[in-house]
Structure formats: C-alpha cells, structure tokens
Amino acid sequence: MNVNEPAHRRARLTVAYDGAHFHGFAINDGVRTVAGVLTEALSLIARTPIEITGAGRTDAGVHAWDQVVSCDVPIDVDIDGLARRLTKMCAPGVVVRDVRWATDPDFDARFSAIWRRYRYTVLNDPTPDPFLAPTSWHVASPLNLALMHLACDPLVGEHDFSAFCRKPKLSREQIERGDPGPSLVRRVTLAQWSEHQSDHGARILRFEVQANAFCHQMVRSIVGCLVDVGLGRLSPGDVSGILRSRDRTAAGTVAPPQGLTLWQVGYPEAPAGKAAGSANGS
DSSP, X not given: OOTTSOSEEEEEEEEEEXXXXXXXXXXXXXXXXXXXXXXXXXXXXXXXXXXXXXXXXXOTTOEEXXXXXXXXXXXXXXXXXXXXXXXXXXXXXXXXXXXXXXXXXXXXXXXXXXXXXXXXXXXXXXXXXXXXXXXXXEOOSOOOHHHHHHHHGGGSEEEEOGGGSOOOOOOHHHHHTTOOOSOOEEEEEEEEEEEEEOTTSOEEEEEEEEESOOOTTHHHHHHHHHHHHHTXXXXXXXXXXXXXXXXXXXXXXXXXXXXXXXXXEEOSSOOOSSOOSSOOOO
C-alpha cells in the first residue's frame, strides 16, 4: 500500500429501516436507535470505532427507505460485501441497500444534502387493516381529498414553519442572552396528495412533501392539519392563517409517527460508481 494513501476513506450507505424497532435514528444512551445499531455493526466489521452521520434525524417510530449515511472506514474493508454483511447483522429492522465509496472525500450525508422528501400514508377506510397498521395512520371517517389538495398550496415556498414545528429547547445561557434559537424557515418545493387502493380494496391517501430541510415534527404536524381539513374541522384557507400565525398550538392534531417515512434524499449530482438501489436525486 502506498505510504501516502489515507488509512480511511469516506463511505456512503443507503439504509432502510422499520422505525417501530427503534427510539429514533440518532444515538441516544440507554435506548436502541438506528445509528446505534449501525455504528456497533460497522465498528465490529472494521475492528475500529466508527462514527456515522445521517441525512435526517428521524423520530421514534418513523421509518426510512432512503436514509443516507456517511462515515469513514478503513480502506481495506471489502466495500462490495459491506452492505450484505451489515444487513445480516442488523436485519430485519435495518437493511443496508447499498454501500459505495463517496466520490467526494468531503461528502457529508447531512450537510451535502440539498433536499429531503418524506412520504406519509393514511388508511382512509372504516375498517382497520392489521397489515397496514405498522406503516399508516388509520382514519375511519371519509376525507375530502379535493379540499386537502387545496390546503397544500399555502405550504409551497419559503416560510417560517414555527406553527408546524416543535421548537428546540434553549439552554439557560441562550435564554439569558435573549437568543431566539435556530431559524424555523424552510423552503418547501413539493406538497401533494395522491389516492391509491390497498390489496384489499381500501382507500389509501399518500402525502409527499419535499423541502431543503425539515424541523422537528414538521411533517406530522402538517399532515395532522391537512387531515383536519379533509374532515371538515378546518377550511383550506385556514392553513395560510395558521402558517402566518407562527403559533404552535394553532396547527392542532399531530399525526402519529408510524405513517411517516423518509423517502428520498437529494444531492447536487448523482454519485458515480456502483449503481445505487436509491433514486437519490424525501
């Protein structure tokens, strides 16, 4: 090996997981998390401590199909066999769909991302479906999809989403110096509903939203608000007022976590090299 060659190299992983098995993505002492399981498995394979970065910090119970992870691993690790080995160690809760060397040595799964897309699934049928229960929100009353479409319009664009976000906790020092905390302004480029049918003929409503970034509980709060519109509790015009209010209590219902999936993460350009199992390009 060339003495000038680095001992480690940046790797990029595409990961899917069932959030029901975990207390969120980020490492959290004392509880089982996706990052914790992945870090442990990677460190065992590499025989050295590994630190990972994820594109999105999904909450407890939230799933992912296209979570992107970056980390530095020893260059002598078999990169072609790493996805298979990690999946064998972490399945069924976590599946590593693809592993490759990052073409950019400075690639960062979180900070290199330019957009994320989330998908939320609602089972809108009088009868629950035990096979869909782990990945959807069952709403028994009929939803007016036309009104829910209209209610999406005010969300698109750059706005302060304080009304739909759980505000970060501030330290005592931040409070004392009057620090307002991080900005909750986000740029949403897509917000839309589509209708489908389950294998058993039930009505499935799917919400997809894409933005440069998301704040805590933003998607679930938006979905809860839009479902309230579909139920007739709010009008489509109310959404614009709620957004402008920046009042967290105005948004109402927060949708449950199990219906939410981190669906895709986009980067400035498609990576070269081995073909991905992901469309990278929420």
